[in-house]
Amino acid sequence: MGITRNFFLSYDLNGKSPTHAEMDKHLHKLGCPVDRVLETVWFVHTLWDRQTLYNYANSILSVNDRLLVIESLGATMRNLLVPDGKVGALWDVPLVVPAAPLQPAVTAASLARFGR
Numbered sequence: 001m002g003i004t005r006n007f008f009l010s011y012d013l014n015g016k017s018p019t020h021a022e023m024d025k026h027l028h029k030l031g032c033p034v035d036r037v038l039e040t041v042w043f044v045h046t047l048w049d050r051q052t053l054y055n056y057a058n059s060i061l062s063v064n065d066r067l068l069v070i071e072s073l074g075a076t077m078r079n080l081l082v083p084d085g086k087v088g089a090l091w092d093v094p095l096v097v098p099a100a101p102l103q104p105a106v107t108a109a110s111l112a113r114f115g116r
Contacts, residue, residue, distance in 0.1 A: 012066040
């Protein structure tokens with residue numbers, strides 16, 4: 001079992017692609033607990049480190065979009081878009097490493113596509 005980490009991920013989409021629906025779908029493919037807690041703020045409970053999560057989210061964004069990934073040791077919150085207590089209930093839950101963990105499909109070609 002790896003180290004379980006909690007992140008808040010936020011972004012601003014400033015172009016035609018990706019759309020918010022495409023970004024939602026991309027984040028739900030993470031294979032770990034992920035919930036939208038504010039309009040463009042997501043809670044991610046994962047075994048990945050900050051850079052791996054950043055690379056995964058960044059792989060779909062255009063050069064005009066903005067991205068922020070924050071690893072969090074604690075949080076106080078209210079009136080989120082998810083049911084009360086859901087984020088707190090997941091906070092310390094250990095995750096089991098799958099036999100073939102999902103790896104971000106970040107390649108030179110995908111980065112070049114967005115001018116990175």
